[in-house]
Amino acid sequence: MDMHSLPVPDLRDDKKHREKQFHGHENSNRFRPPKYKARGSYVMGENNNLNRSSSVGGGSPYNFNNTSQLAHAISFRETNSSSPSHSLPLIANNNEDVDANSSSSFGNSSHFELCFERLAKLGEGSFGEVFQVRDRSDGQMYAVKISKQLFRGEQYRSERLEEVRRYEQFSGHENCIRFIRAWEQYDRLFMQMELCRESLEQYLCRCQHQIAEERIWHILLDLLRGLKSLHDRNLIHLDIKLDNVLIGEDEETCKLADFGLVIDVDKANSHHATEGDSRYMAPEILQGQFSKAADIFSLGIAMLELACYMDLPSNGPLWHELRQGILPEEFIDKISVELQQVIKSMMTPDPQQRPTVEELLNHPRLQQMQQREKSLMTFNYLSKSFRRSSRYFWLKMCNLKIWAYRYIFYFLEILHIHKPLKLPMASKQTDSLKPTPYPPSSPSNGNANPNPHPNTNNQLSNTPIMPVPDIELQLVGSTPIANRDYYTSDFLTREDAFDISPQGSPGIAINSTPLNHKHRDKR
């Protein structure tokens, strides 16, 4: 193929595009090259699965027909699936928050305004504006993409709704954007999806040329995985570019987004397919050849832009050189030979010679990374289950300890009932402790004076011998058995608890809860 003979796309120069976009002055139609009209006209994928499940009415601020004023949920999923896509977003109970610019009555506000608080504009493309919103019903943050153009006709509307089908299709994949639901109202399409941190384009502008090569490899791996989920279904993205790759909330995972141009490979060449951004466009697209290899080229050139911080041309001599396998040395030299080779292979002019997604995923470097990820996941899984089982085991042990202590104290209690302690008490008792007098000592045991203290013998002969308070019952009753672990020392080595000498106050002795260490400290 003589690549020199390729026609130069007639596009406006957009050198300042990146800066402008980063600062939010993007002209959204700038990147769209003139539409390539392939043979015949592109017929929208059969739309007979379309479910318009629910609708909410409202007076329109515009003058549309009645049907367009109603909010319709759009979904191509099975009606019995449990996903929320069949339902419209919930209208919050408290509608007072509806922003002042919109009319707050249910009758005049769009469903979007009733359900979401618009916080910021995240970006804009040729088809839609994307806003960061807070869902009034659950307080969570989302992104909502609102189509810019009104549905001019059924064909245009069908094309826009096709994007919903694709979002739904890839929503479950880790490297594709998570889709929540879509609905149409006032001849516009609204798509609610997960909120991402930023696009790769914005990331590149923020980091300048300081993205580590290791990170580039990780991004490539993520995008190849996302792309594989499309190619496995025989679908092609046709609009892979930094702006259509989003970085998730974890600031790590890269996700493919913007499925507006996705098309079935088999239908792509016989129908009216739309090519994407000319800066990322594979050369064969100009001849009307749409294939999976076109996505590989776009991903390759996007990696070149990311790794070498190269401003990609949308036309001109450099545009052609890049499509003839000539990569400017001053840029490509910045990266390792290994990465250079991968990018060059992805940008091979002949689409047949380009590696497939599977072949790229089998690259030794990417294999090694996947292997490392797998071992890390296994390690995380094992350590998680070890932590869980050790927690379970420890709980069981604690329960055993609790039961063991309970039994010990029940046992001690029983022992005490049968053999109560008979120790002398101080002659002066506090009023707060009203001890019951000892029963008269039995002559049979010959223990007329049970008090062994020599200094108190005389006093004791005139005063009744006081009993030992029921210490053990206080111990059991005042211990928060169910709430903590027990240590033998808590119960068994507390001298205070059993300190019933005449000087000691029985009141202190009664306060024998093992947890109360203050008493000991005071002394």
Ligand SMILES: Nc1ncnc2c1ncn2[C@@H]1O[C@H](COP(=O)(O)OP(=O)(O)OP(=O)(O)O)[C@@H](O)[C@H]1O
């Ligand atoms: N879920 C999201 N979270 C955060 N930002 C987003 C999200 N979706 C889109 N954006 C931002 O909005 C921009 C435009 O979104 P999107 O690419 O879907 O619109 P588009 O009109 O289809 O664009 P294009 O011109 O590429 O077809 C993105 O480049 C990105 O910066």
Ligand SMILES: [Mg+2]
């Ligand atoms: Mg886009």
